[in-house]
Amino acid sequence: MNDSCGALDALEADYEALARRLGAATWLSYVGEEEGETAEDPAAVRAEFGRLFDRARPVLDACRGSGGDPIIARRAEVWRRCEGAWRLDADPEAVRLRTDLERRVNEHAFVRGDRTWSRSDLSRLSRSDDPAERRLVVELRGDLHGEVLEDTLRLVSLRKEAAAGLGGAGTYADAMLGAEGLPPELLDPLLRELDERTAEAWAEVLRRGREAGGDPAATLAPWDVPWLIEKLGTIPDERWPKEQALPALSETLRGIGVELEALPIRRREGDFGYGGQTLAVSIPDDVRMMINPLPGWRVWGTLFHETGHALQGVSTTVASPILKGYEWLAGASVPAYAEGMAELLGLLVGDRAFLERRTDLSTEEIERFLALWRARSLVSVRSRLADVALERALYEEGTDVDAVEHEVAERYLGLALPLDAPATWAATAFLAAYPCYMQNYVLADLIAAQVLRAVRERFGEGWLDDPAVGAFLREALWSDGETREWTVRVREATGEELSVEAYLEFVMGT
Numbered sequence: 001m002n003d004s005c006g007a008l009d010a011l012e013a014d015y016e017a018l019a020r021r022l023g024a025a026t027w028l029s030y031v032g033e034e035e036g037e038t039a040e041d042p043a044a045v046r047a048e049f050g051r052l053f054d055r056a057r058p059v060l061d062a063c064r065g066s067g068g069d070p071i072i073a074r075r076a077e078v079w080r081r082c083e084g085a086w087r088l089d090a091d092p093e094a095v096r097l098r099t100d101l102e103r104r105v106n107e108h109a110f111v112r113g114d115r116t117w118s119r120s121d122l123s124r125l126s127r128s129d130d131p132a133e134r135r136l137v138v139e140l141r142g143d144l145h146g147e148v149l150e151d152t153l154r155l156v157s158l159r160k161e162a163a164a165g166l167g168g169a170g171t172y173a174d175a176m177l178g179a180e181g182l183p184p185e186l187l188d189p190l191l192r193e194l195d196e197r198t199a200e201a202w203a204e205v206l207r208r209g210r211e212a213g214g215d216p217a218a219t220l221a222p223w224d225v226p227w228l229i230e231k232l233g234t235i236p237d238e239r240w241p242k243e244q245a246l247p248a249l250s251e252t253l254r255g256i257g258v259e260l261e262a263l264p265i266r267r268r269e270g271d272f273g274y275g276g277q278t279l280a281v282s283i284p285d286d287v288r289m290m291i292n293p294l295p296g297w298r299v300w301g302t303l304f305h306e307t308g309h310a311l312q313g314v315s316t317t318v319a320s321p322i323l324k325g326y327e328w329l330a331g332a333s334v335p336a337y338a339e340g341m342a343e344l345l346g347l348l349v350g351d352r353a354f355l356e357r358r359t360d361l362s363t364e365e366i367e368r369f370l371a372l373w374r375a376r377s378l379v380s381v382r383s384r385l386a387d388v389a390l391e392r393a394l395y396e397e398g399t400d401v402d403a404v405e406h407e408v409a410e411r412y413l414g415l416a417l418p419l420d421a422p423a424t425w426a427a428t429a430f431l432a433a434y435p436c437y438m439q440n441y442v443l444a445d446l447i448a449a450q451v452l453r454a455v456r457e458r459f460g461e462g463w464l465d466d467p468a469v470g471a472f473l474r475e476a477l478w479s480d481g482e483t484r485e486w487t488v489r490v491r492e493a494t495g496e497e498l499s500v501e502a503y504l505e506f507v508m509g510t
């Protein structure tokens with residue numbers, strides 16, 4: 001390393017200090033004040049990244065001639081990717097709207113008359129046998145949509161202007177996806193194949209659900225799907241006691257050689273806009289997670305998923321801050337990959353071997369749960385394909401987004417939204433705070449299923465009792481941050497390019 005690259009180290013030290021401040025500020029915006037921590041305004045902290053990019057350019061230029069060190073070249077590449085993405089969202093008004101909208105959605109109280117519903121209540125109502133209660137969920141989400149619509153559209157228009165200003169041919173969404181490691185030429189064929197190869201299974205789920213609901217000819221709306229799925233056979237929420245989730249997780253991880261209690265991970269519970277959220281405040285020594293205590297197996301799923309995120313954070317051993325995978329700058333991490341690491345544990349909740357060992361479910365209940373799990377996975381893939389199509393349309397010129405909400409429901413769920421249904425597409429913190437995110441959950445399941453299949457092949461059916469598994473995951477997938485491109489990490493860990501095959505096996509139960 002020469003002196004000019006010393007400047008790169010200094011720049012990254014400042015970058016990491018800022019990432020830690022933004023992590024802490026975001027955490028406090030979720031949990032309120034904590035002892036010994038002063039709350040900063042996340043938008044103000046985020047805006048400070050802009051100054052780093054002004055400093056970065058000469059540093060990167062000076063560093064370029066530093067003898068072909070591949071790590072330095074990679075650091076420079078990630079910096080440039082971040083800078084391009086930063087310009088898509090750097091407008092001060094956009095920065096402000098982004099954090100403001102996230103806070104408003106997270107803090108929103110769902111109220112009708114003198115009643116207030118938590119998100120956990122909404123989850124329960126959406127599965128109610130009373131159609132009016134299911135419809136109420138949509139009305140309540142429609143209220144939130146109405147409250148944030150104007151500012152959401154303003155933010156979208158600022159983002160469109162920023163993308164146009166960059167002079168590329170694509171939309172804001174195209175540019176953002178590219179920065180986050182999912183250029184359309186990689187993403188679109190996978191999504192298309194998933195759509196085509198799950199369409200028939202989805203139609204079959206709808207047919208069986210209608211039958212089980214007692215009316216094969218029933219007219220259903222998209223919001224009836226959670227209820228309909230449960231008709232296929234459900235496990236009462238009490239069979240998934242919340243207090244057993246953490247011990248089950250901890251035992252499972254111990255089996256693969258990971259001592260959860262020894263890791264610097266903090267957990268808090270709260271009713272907020274996401275199912276859960278993990279913030280790597282300081283990588284690798286301070287990771288915090290929020291868990292929304294949704295009923296039944298959902299909180300298990302959330303705890304496992306979030307812990308998968310946390311394991312990646314605390315297992316990262318790379319020295320360069322820009323390669324550690326902090327989530328704050330688009331381009332500095334690959335969210336699809338991070339979600340994949342989360343789903344390595346998230347998918348376990350639908351794994352027969354896990355269910356047999358770590359839950360009290362009977363064999364018959366396990367079979368019922370697995371059928372429900374597969375149906376829900378199909379719902380989630382198809383709903384997310386719908387979300388992705390809507391969000392990408394949102395950044396195109398002249399889109400009638402309300403009309404697109406109807407089109408995608410019909411196209412991906414095969415169910416028409418009633419004409420009098422309120423629009424709800426803006427009733428999510430993702431559009432503002434995590435733009436172009438939904439495809440990450442879809443790819444995450446492809447990545448996780450492919451890795452789990454490879455783990456099974458490598459370690460055999462007893463892999464849940466093999467401490468070498470944890471070491472393998474750490475080495476192959478968690479430790480080196482963004483040093484290697486994510487597609488390389490997946491290929492080297494599993495022996496093949498990412499495809500839909502392992503996931504389809506998993507979801508179809510074949």
Ligand SMILES: [Zn+2]
Binds near residue numbers: 305306309339342
């Ligand atoms: Zn996640």
